[in-house]
Amino acid sequence: MRSPQYYRSNMRHRMASRRLLFPADFQLTHKSSSSKSQQKGPQNVYDAWLASRELPAQPGHYLVPGAPRPLTMENARLALFITKASTLDFFKVLFELNPLRTTLMMSLNVVRSLFPAFRGYSQALIVDELQSLIASESFTWSRLVYLVSTEVIRRVIEGCLDSFAASNENIVMGSARFYIEYKQMEQRVRLDVPTLADPGVRALLQESELFARSFTGSGFGILSPLEFIHIISLLTEIFSHIILIISLTRGVSHFGILVLSIFSTMLPMILSWFTCQRQETETVGGLKEARAADRQERLRSLAYSDLHRPEIALFGLGDWILKSWTSARKIVLASEQPYYARNTSILDQFNLNELVSAVQNIPLLLLFQTSSASLGSLTVYRTSIQSLLYACRNLVSTSKMVFQGIFLMSAFTASTKLKPRLNPRHDDVVPYISQTGGVSITAKNLSYTYPGSSEPALRNINFTLEPGETLAIVGYNGSGKSTLAKLLLRIVDYDRGSLLVNGVDIRRYNPAEYHSHLSAVFQGFSKFSTTVKENVGLGNVDKITYKPAIETAVHLAEADTLVKSLPTGLKTMLETPGYESLSYPGMMMQEDTTQRHGLSGGEWQRIALARAFMRANEPGIDMFLFDEPTSALDAHAQNQIFDTVAKISRSPSGERTKTVIFITHRLSTARRADKVAMMENGTITEFGTHDELIRKNGTYASLYRASI
Numbered sequence: 220m221r222s223p224q225y226y227r228s229n230m231r232h233r234m235a236s237r238r239l240l241f242p243a244d245f246q247l248t249h250k251s252s253s254s255k256s257q258q259k260g261p262q263n264v265y266d267a268w269l270a271s272r273e274l275p276a277q278p279g280h281y282l283v284p285g286a287p288r289p290l291t292m293e294n295a296r297l298a299l300f301i302t303k304a305s306t307l308d309f310f311k312v313l314f315e316l317n318p319l320r321t322t323l324m325m326s327l328n329v330v331r332s333l334f335p336a337f338r339g340y341s342q343a344l345i346v347d348e349l350q351s352l353i354a355s356e357s358f359t360w361s362r363l364v365y366l367v368s369t370e371v372i373r374r375v376i377e378g379c380l381d382s383f384a385a386s387n388e389n390i391v392m393g394s395a396r397f398y399i400e401y402k403q404m405e406q407r408v409r410l411d412v413p414t415l416a417d418p419g420v421r422a423l424l425q426e427s428e429l430f431a432r433s434f435t436g437s438g439f440g441i442l443s444p445l446e447f448i449h450i451i452s453l454l455t456e457i458f459s460h461i462i463l464i465i466s467l468t469r470g471v472s473h474f475g476i477l478v479l480s481i482f483s484t485m486l487p488m489i490l491s492w493f494t495c496q497r498q499e500t501e502t503v504g505g506l507k508e509a510r511a512a513d514r515q516e517r518l519r520s521l522a523y524s525d526l527h528r529p530e531i532a533l534f535g536l537g538d539w540i541l542k543s544w545t546s547a548r549k550i551v552l553a554s555e556q557p558y559y560a561r562n563t564s565i566l567d568q569f570n571l572n573e574l575v576s577a578v579q580n581i582p583l584l585l586l587f588q589t590s591s592a593s594l595g596s597l598t599v600y601r602t603s604i605q606s607l608l609y610a611c612r613n614l615v616s617t618s619k620m621v622f623q624g625i626f627l628m629s630a631f632t633a634s635t636k637l638k639p640r641l642n643p644r645h646d647d648v649v650p651y652i653s654q655t656g657g658v659s660i661t662a663k664n665l666s667y668t669y670p671g672s673s674e675p676a677l678r679n680i681n682f683t684l685e686p687g688e689t690l691a692i693v694g695y696n697g698s699g700k701s702t703l704a705k706l707l708l709r710i711v712d713y714d715r716g717s718l719l720v721n722g723v724d725i726r727r728y729n730p731a732e733y734h735s736h737l738s739a740v741f742q743g744f745s746k747f748s749t750t751v752k753e754n755v756g757l758g759n760v761d762k763i764t765y766k767p768a769i770e771t772a773v774h775l776a777e778a779d780t781l782v783k784s785l786p787t788g789l790k791t792m793l794e795t796p797g798y799e800s801l802s803y804p805g806m807m808m809q810e811d812t813t814q815r816h817g818l819s820g821g822e823w824q825r826i827a828l829a830r831a832f833m834r835a836n837e838p839g840i841d842m843f844l845f846d847e848p849t850s851a852l853d854a855h856a857q858n859q860i861f862d863t864v865a866k867i868s869r870s871p872s873g874e875r876t877k878t879v880i881f882i883t884h885r886l887s888t889a890r891r892a893d894k895v896a897m898m899e900n901g902t903i904t905e906f907g908t909h910d911e912l913i914r915k916n917g918t919y920a921s922l923y924r925a926s927i
């Protein structure tokens with residue numbers, strides 16, 4: 220059983236997240252966990268989204284992300300609220316992406332919805348003409364040929380219009396998809412570790428992702444919000460059929476006609492089942508598109524990956540990811556156009572079912588030759604009934620989809636308002652100003668508990684570091700060394716105490732700006748699924764294509780011999796654990812002919828060091844932080860790396876220019892530092908120079924003696 224402290228700690232994190240995540244219009248109050256039961260309605264879209272997920276009669280328990288909302292009065296009210304609060308704005312944004320084409324799309328949808336009624340009328344004229352021809356003494360074809368030709372021309376025009384409307388719709392949808400996906404990616408790369416650790420944020424982003432995928436024809440296309448337009452055209456269609464039926468049935472006993480109409484509805488449905496069988500899975504794209512699809516997916520998973528989040532933040536990779544993804548995505552989207560065009564050819568508009576349906580009129584002609592009602596009227600009536608049935612059925616299913624789509628859209632809208640939790644309020648931001656020699660750090664009573672943990676990982680951390688000093692953090696496993704490093708690098712925020720960097724509260728720096736003055740190697744550093752060159756160059760994206768800078772970094776990390784030994788040197792594609800190439804739906808699978816090369820733990824460590832050293836010679840880099848940078852290196856290599864670090868943290872004249880912090884289990888390297896922090900159970904128990912701590916004869920001294 221969990222202790223009350225656990226729940227208090229959990230609650231504290233949940234409430235803290237709600238206070239910090241949203242701007243003023245998304246300020247959540249304590250009622251949010253049971254918002255459905257509140258008399259007052261939702262305050263904002265997030266509230267409405269959360270309330271729609273809440274299980275009835277179980278406040279605080281939520282449907283899993285993506286689960287359909289039951290059709291209840293309460294959910295209908297929430298859907299209405301969301302529609303009023305955000306849907307129109309959202310459509311406005313989409314409209315502004317492509318005003319002309321969107322207007323055209325909407326107008327064409329309404330016009331096309333009138334086609335079935337026209338079609339029925341046209342068929343009726345032909346049938347009437349046939350009837351009068353058969354009944355008349357003087358049989359002439361001219362009028363019938365005229366009507367049939369008109370019908371053929373009408374169908375061709377209709378087919379062309381349909382084809383044009385479909386390709387126009389495809390372009391509108393394409394730009395909407397791009398916008399939504401871009402916004403999604405943008406949010407992912409901007410959000411920081413604490414924001415993404417929040418389960419509420421995760422659920423919100425998951426539903427937002429489902430929404431983005433609803434724009435993909437081959438994904439959750441049925442949930443597309445553009446179904447709203449479909450509803451309008453279905454309503455227009457239903458309306459036109461009703462008008463037609465009313466005008467035809469005035470004064471006619473239509474029971475028999477109704478029965479026959481329903482019967483004739485069945486035949487096209489059976490035929491449509493058969494024609495569905497011939498549809499094949501189409502594949503498109505060449506090598507270029509396949510590569511773009513592969514790269515797009517790799518970048519997408521990079522943007523979504525929690526594993527890479529710290530380095531994405533630290534090295535400011537957000538823009539690079541977006542830029543690279545944009546170019547790959549555009550290639551993939553362009554390759555989808557021909558596929559769509561093939562699917563909407565004019566031939567497809569000549570639907571076999573409809574021709575059969577027209578043929579069905581001939582037996583009807585013979586059957587009802589004696590009826591007082593015109594056979595044409597009967598035909599119109601029958602096709603109208605048939606279309607009305609289809610349209611009503613479509614309306615119900617489309618409305619259901621739109622209902623679910625509204626909630627997914629609200630997740631997207633609310634997610635675009637998420638603010639990275641580490642970003643200071645606009646009024647609080649202080650620009651980072653470099654000091655001579657490197658950063659100074661003053662930590663006072665720092666404490667930190669991981670979300671969901673009952674025990675703090677750090678408690679009452681106190682120490683001071685002057686500019687240019689070197690600090691070694693040592694201690695047992697799990698004593699909090701890496702957590703302290705994440706706090707110092709502003710990857711996570713502390714709960715209590717204060718942390719001054721250059722005399723300024725670290726919380727007042729813009730994290731991206733602060734990160735641009737640091738370089739680091741994390742304990743679980745990233746192994747990017749790309750070339751050696753990119754793996755190193757990502758340490759300074761501005762120079763990712765500048766070979767001399769990459770070669771210098773490789774040299775500093777003593778990785779020259781390694782790179783030379785690889786099959787294609789810097790261009791060698793590295794094999795990374797856990798990465799699987801994904802193909803884009805509908806994309807032809809290409810044989811991956813590129814040989815990927817695996818590296819040993821120590822070799823990967825050199826690549827990670829080279830990445831950090833990409834910033835070594837950049838002006839304004841004030842601190843290096845290495846979390847066990849040489850744990851996999853042999854003693855000789857380790858000494859060489861520390862010599863390099865000592866060299867690059869000084870100017871050519873020997874003055875210190877960077878503060879260096881390293882975490883190590885090898886106490887022989889710790890003695891190279893100006894100061895040593897000995898950590899135990901989440902706190903610093905001993906702090907001073909190596910000699911001071913040896914003289915103190917405490918834990919550090921005994922560990923040191925044990926290591927030599």
Ligand SMILES: Nc1ncnc2c1ncn2[C@@H]1O[C@H](COP(=O)(O)OP(=O)(O)OP(=O)(O)O)[C@@H](O)[C@H]1O
Pocket residue numbers: 669670672676694695696697698699700701702703742
């Ligand atoms: N994401 C996390 N969520 C919850 N607890 C965590 C998380 N990461 C670390 N901890 C806990 O925080 C404590 C400190 O972990 P930390 O990684 O800082 O230790 P460390 O001193 O760096 O260990 P090592 O020497 O093994 O690298 C540990 O008890 C660990 O279990």
